[in-house]
Amino acid sequence: MTGHWEHFEHVADIGIRGFGSTPAEAFAQAGLALTALITDLGKVAPQQRVHVELEEEDDLEYLFFDWINAIVYHMSTHHLLFSRYEVRIAGNRLQAELRGEPVDPQRHAPAVEVKGATFTALAVRQEGDQWIAQCVVDV
Numbered sequence: 001m002t003g004h005w006e007h008f009e010h011v012a013d014i015g016i017r018g019f020g021s022t023p024a025e026a027f028a029q030a031g032l033a034l035t036a037l038i039t040d041l042g043k044v045a046p047q048q049r050v051h052v053e054l055e056e057e058d059d060l061e062y063l064f065f066d067w068i069n070a071i072v073y074h075m076s077t078h079h080l081l082f083s084r085y086e087v088r089i090a091g092n093r094l095q096a097e098l099r100g101e102p103v104d105p106q107r108h109a110p111a112v113e114v115k116g117a118t119f120t121a122l123a124v125r126q127e128g129d130q131w132i133a134q135c136v137v138d139v
Contacts, residue, residue, distance in 0.1 A: 005033035017134035024087040026133040031085035044083035046099030060124040068117035
């Protein structure tokens with residue numbers, strides 16, 4: 001099984017989880033899970049590009065936390081939704097291209113507003129041949 005995503009229940013918020021054959025693929029899938037909390041992914045055209053570069057000294061979990069918050073930041077400040085995430089991770093450095101379009105409230109019908117990633121259930125781990133990246137997001 002390669003890249004896919006899912007949501008998981010949490011008391012007051014909701015979790016996002018990405019799966020992939022590499023950490024980069026798991027991060028990209030978690031980005032899709034984040035967008036899917038807000039709207040139907042099929043309604044978001046990958047028209048505009050946003051570049052993200054992050055570096056984290058500690059570990060992949062903190063890099064993932066920063067990654068999700070970077071997506072939320074770009075969604076919020078630029079009023080964009082993203083449907084395509086291309087992620088590269090080398091050591092403690094992440095480079096990504098996010099593709100999406102401006103929010104159209106009538107077409108996208110946003111279900112929730114994501115405020116940011118939390119440390120709750122934060123994990124980036126390898127299980128067999130598969131990587132999992134997850135956290136609970138504040139909605």
